[in-house]
Each structure stands twice: as C-alpha cells, then as structure tokens.
Amino acid sequence: MLPRGLLGLLGLLMLCKGEEESGPGESCDNFTDLTLSHCFIGTSLYVRLLLYTRSNLDCGREIGHHHLSAQPLLNLSLPTAFVIHGYRPTGAPPIWINHIVHLLAAQEDLNIIVVDWNRGAANLNYFTAVSYTREAAHNLTGFIRTMQEEGASLSSVHLIGVSLGAHLAGFIGANLKGQIGRITGLDPAGPMFTSATPEERLDPSDAMFVDVLHTDMNSFGLRGAHGHIDFYANGGADQPGCPKTIFAGKSYFVCDHQRSVFLYLCALNRTCSLTGYPCSSYSDFLDGRCLQCEAFKPASCPVLGYDVGQWREALLGLGQTRVFFSTTASLPYRKLSYRVDMVTWNQYLRWGVVYIRLHGGGNFTEARIDHKRLRFEQYTATRLLAQFDDDLSHIQKISMRINTGNVIGPRYKIRLLRIRFTPLEHPDRPLMCRFDVMMEENTEVAFRPLPCDSRL
Template sequence: MVRMDLWKLLGLVSFFMLCRGQEKECDNFSDLDFHETFIGTNLYVRLLLYTRANLECGQELPHHNFTKEPLFDVKRPTTFVIHGYRPTGAPPIWINHIVRLLAAQADMNILVVDWNRGAANLNYFTAVTNTRRTAINITGFIERMRDKGASLDKIHLIGVSLGAHVAGFIGAMLGGKVGRITGLDPAGPMFAGVPIDERLDPTDAQFVDVLHTDMNSFGLRGTHGHIDFYANGGLDQPGCPKTIFSGKSYFVCDHQRAVFLYLCALNHTCNITVYPCSSYSDFLNGQCLQCEAFKPASCPVLGYDLSPWKDTLLKLGQTRAYFSTTADPPYKKMSYRVDIVTWNQYLRWGVVVLRLHSGKNITETRIDHKLMRFEQYTATRMLAQFDEDLYPVQKISLRIVTGNVIGPRYKLRLIRIRITPLDQPDRPLMCRYDTIMEENTEVTFKPLPCDESHL
C-alpha cells in the first residue's frame, strides 16, 4: 500500500513538472552592462507584449508571425511604449509601472519597444541615428498589423525623450493616421531648430499631446503637439538638485519628471488641472484661469483621457497649457484665485504671503514671482498655490511684504478680498470686506460668505 502511494506521488510530481515545462517563460527587457554600452551596441528591436492576461510576464512578439500569438488581438487598441537614450544600458525603472497602469485604462495590447541595443551607447549621436532606423522597423510592423485588420485609429504611441521622436517618425511614415502620440519631454539635443519632418510635430498623428519638464537641458523647447503641457513652466522641477554635486540625479531628475508625472496621472492620484495660456508668467499672474474656450467643459486635466477637450484642441490648433507641482507625489497643488481691491493712500509695491488655517493645520504660500502694485482703488488678481489642501478653511492670514524696514509702516485699506477655489469649484467662495492692515504685518480673519452685491 505504501509502495502504491509512492508511485502515485511520483506520477503527480512528474505531471506537474511536465506542465511547468510547457509554460512559456517570461521575456524581459534587455539588461546590458556598461562594457556593452562603452563599446557601443548595434540596433536590435524587440517587441514585448503585455495584456491584462499576462501583466507580469512579457512575451516577445515576432515581427512577422505575430498572429500565432494567442494573446495578441490586432482588433484591440494597441499602445506602443518607446523608451529613449540609455547611456548605462540598464532597463528603464518605470517600464513595469506604465504597463500595469495602461492595462488599467482599457483592455489593450501593450507593446514595449525594446531598442536598448541601439539606444545604449556612450555616443549619444549614434543613438540619435538609430531613432530613424527604429521607427522604420516599427512602422513595418504596424503596416503588417493593418494588413491583418488592425485600425490605425486605435494605435497610441507613447515616446519618452528620444522615443518621442521615434514615435513622430513612425507617425509621419504612416501619413499622420495613427490615433495618438504622447511625447514625454521629447529630447532636445540634435532636435532643436530642425525642420518638422526631423522631429515630433502635430501632423504626425490625429492627436498629439506633449509634456515638457526639462526644456533648458535635455528636453526640447517650443510647441510640438495639439496641446503642450508645461510643468512648472517646462523648466526646473521642484525637488530636483540644483548643483552638479548631487551626481547623476542632477542630470536626469528634471528630464525624468515627465515620466513620473504621467505615471501619477495614469494612476488617477494627481488629477492635475492645467490652464491654457500664452506664457507661464501670465499663468502665475492669474490671467488664464477661466478656460473660456473649453466651456461648457472644465479646464483640461493632465492624463490619459483627453477626450472631453480633444475636439476643442483640434480646432484651436496648438495650445500651450501650464501648471505647477509640488516636489513629491502626488505632485498636485491646491490653487486659488485671489482678487484684492485696495484703497490705500500711498502707492506700495510688495509680495503677498497667504496662510490658510484649518484646526491646528496651516499651509502657506508666498506669491513672489514679481512685485505686486497696490494703489488707490486698484484691483489686483493673483494665483495662490498651496502644497496642501486644507478644508474647511477656518481662518486666513495675509501679509503684504514691501521691504520697508526703516521708514514708518504705511497702512493699506483692503476694500475686498475674494478667494476662489479653482480645483474644487463646489466649495464656497471666501470673502472679507473693508480690512485695514499695515505693510509687513500679518492680519488674520475668518472668511465670510461672498455677498453677490459686492462681486
């Protein structure tokens, strides 16, 4: 009896080992060492397929016999994720994150374009040359997909840095008929000032959206999509090192922030409202907070689903949209429009410090990107952005800092202060009327409901 049980056990083990041997192994992104990067790599393009059925286990998809892969359905929407320059040869740290987050948006094919062999070179110019060759390779694959029944309308190309230009080249070779291209801080070196057929541009797809975070270094300046998002003006990002002594992070932090902002938006933890405007300074001055062109829809939101604003954006042509962020996830700032009407006797110039109180919690902002002008019966509009969202607001503190440290403190009469929540339009407006304060001295008050007759 014991011998029979032993034979049954051995048979069961053999069966499971046989089944395990028949399972497909996972195909991983190419992981190259520094030696390969140093001597230079020859271009070799791989396609790693992920779907909701194999989120944790990529399958390399053959460029020609892809119909034999049961997980790949050409009738489904297909998103290509295209990385950029890889000077170390290591896989991008964000690949697995973006795959999972894209799969949560819709049932789609996610194809990670692994051109690490070709992008991993100490010589950046070699990688730039390989962008065009990579695009030719992927374009041929998409054409074969189309021959098998795929719709170009359902193809979305997401390109990071050099990958954004790869996406642009693919789109151009397909006559601008792919559904969408998303460029995450398109690479600037070797692409600044070139003709539109040599970089990403709005004609490369039916809809092109671009996110800028490092235009003064590795990113590309200008407008290159139907909508261009500029985080913190598209330049230096909060929390990123300011000196070279921080090492690698000094070079890559601003550039990589585009990816992390996009991941946060995909995860629906950011929900960052953006404001179409002609410049970042106009945005900070509170001149572009209405989004009139998008009525009855709200202001656009950074993220994957831009369908509520797409038609308007296509009519407008090229739109610049600005927003500010915090240094850390979820990156979202709480924004208020602040309108002040002053009646002080003397002209004063200064910056505004605003505090919001909720219980024992306090959040503060300093509106100091320029000096504000306060004079008799003058309306001043400002944008106040806080790192924290405190609600309900029980008290407000206001200080106007003029830099006057020697002479007498002049008084300022505020006929009206009106604070409008921008990100939470359902919250009430907060007002205060006829307040007397001294320059450089904080005044604290409880907000009142806004009287329509004073608005």
C-alpha cells in the same frame, strides 16, 4: 542615485510588483539588460517587442513582426499602446517600465507593447543613438502596417515616447501619413533637435492627436510647442525638488528630464489631477491672467493623463495650445490653486510680495506669491494666483502678509475693500470673501472667511 520622489512613487503604485511573476513552467521575456561595458563598446540596433495584456501583466511575451494572427495574446480588435523609451547611456532597463504597463492596463483593455531598442539606445555616443531612431521607426512602421493588414485600425494605435523615443514615435507617425490615433511625447529630447524642422522631429502632423509634456526645456528637453496641446510643468524647465548644483551627482543631470515620466505615471494612477491652463507664458499664468478655460466649455480645463476625450475636439479646432501648471516637489505633485481678487484702497503706492496662509483642522498651508513685486495703489483691482502645497478642504481662517521690504521707514496701511478666493480645481466648493480688511505692511493679519453673498 534615484531622483527625489521616486521612492514615494514606487510605494504609491501598489498595483506594480517589483519582480516578474509567472506560472509553473512559464518563462517571461524581459527587457534587455545591458551593462556600462556594452555602452563603451557600442551597440547595434536590434528592436524587440514585448507584449503585455491584462492576462499577462507580470510576464511579457516577445512577439515577432509577422503572422500576428498566430500570436495568442495579441487581440487586434483592441486598442494598442506602444511604450517607447529613449537614450540609455548606462544600458540598464528603465525603472518605470513595469509601472506604466500596469497603469495603462488599468485605463482600459488593450494591448501594451514595450518597444525594447536598448541595443541601439545604449551607447555612450548619444549621436549614434539618434542615428538609430530612423531605422527603429522604419522597423516599427512595418510592424504597424502588418497589424493594419491583419485587422487593426491605425486610429486605435497610441504611441507613448519618452525623450528620444518621442521623436522616434513622431517618425513612425510621419511614415504612416499622420493616421496614427495618438502620440504622447514625454519631454521630447532637445540635443540634436533644437534646430530641427518639423519633418526631423515630433510635430502635430504625425498623428491625429499629439500631446506633449515638457519638464526640462533648458537642458535635455526640447523648447517650443510640438503637439496639438503642450503641457508645461512649472514652466517646462526647472522642477521643484530637483538639485540645483552639480554636487548632487547624476540626479542633477536627469531629475528634471525624468520628472516627465513620474508626472505621467502619477496622472495615469489618478493620484494627481494636474490641470493645465491655456496661456501664452508661464509668467502670465503665475500673474493670474490665464485662469479661464472658455474654449473648452462645457468641459473643464485640460488635464494631463490618458483620457482626453472631453476636450480633444476643442483642441483640434484651436490648432496648437500651450497650457501651464505648477507642481509640488513630491507625490502627489498636485497644488491647490485659488484665484484671489482684491480691491485695495491705500493712500500711498506700495510694492510688495504676498504671503497667504489657509488654516483648518489645526493645520495650515502657505502660498508665496513672490515671483515678482506687485503694485498696490488706491482703489485698484488686483488678481493673484495663489497655489498651495496641501489641500485643506475646510478653511476656518485665512492670514495674509504683504511684504514691502520696508525695514527703516514708517509702516504704511494697506486697506483691502474686498478680497475673494475662488477655488479653481474644486468648483463645488464655496467662494470665500472678506470685506474691509485693514493691513499694515510686513505684518500678518488673520480673518475668518465669509460666504461671498454675506457681509459683516
């Protein structure tokens, strides 16, 4: 069963073709395709390296581990990205390999080497696959050292590891004394690594720059921070749109974990602009306490993806940074975020959750700020983070409701002396304000926003 959102992703990445293409007389080297019977029997480690460049994007070429200068397609003066998959319990090739190859090639001219260790990763016994990661790392370390001897720079090497492949990448980096340019870990595997020391898993010392994306920390992913920057999608655990019960079958087990790959693919495709906000916790982020990125100025807040140049140096100076963001359940995943600042003036203390709708062009989008009950009292400033699934660029009307859960008593008034909406991802858009709005609890009120330098 395919995870939700996958069909949309396959349709979105138009550059990625579903079948291998080759010219007359050419044969392509494909990723090892095994069956469930191989996994029952067990496989022994065998590492293959499939090279893709802009001249052979649809036809991989297996390259040997020695005499690299004799490989006609391998240009050691270019950057090289290694794509390293994780545990393969069914033996089937990862469905995302062709997509990531095309999207990486669109970033810049580089060598893309898909590390095929399916023979080794394909075992019903997960612990066997874990035991092979050190051996595979030793194999790849030798290959990268050969690259260096023949003219490649270690600083131009980028390892992209998925799940168990993230730790494998970390072992390679550690073998090379942290001189690898970059490691990207996509939801590093948690089982067998929960209590591991930094030497036994991916950690920031494994490369000159390590970025990590977390999507399933409460199951197959690894908790904590393991890079110079760690991105936590929706807090790093349960992802929107993924099944909540075991009755969904396979998708219940893999959806959250696989979401890291789909978010990264979307970020590479630049369809998603997933901005991370430095914060100590996801709860503080949702409370609107962490919506500034002063440490990165004049650059913007960190954005998930390939290009890290504008804020990399700032991150290296900060040590380890945790950043949080929320997503929608499906493509393009990006939410539209506003910082909402209110000053309330009400006679009686009220507790409640807030619903905000933006209206424009005959459509509306709603944000529910209901992760906890908020306190509204006399002459108190309150800051909220409102996140909307849809981007309405021209807002004609805003409606709000403060739901206190009061169903039997009198409805109290809540007066907003001032409310201001600040778009976070679109600093070019104007701030929207409104002054002196009278609300009644549990009742929606609508108003037309004004420029913040205007008053009624």
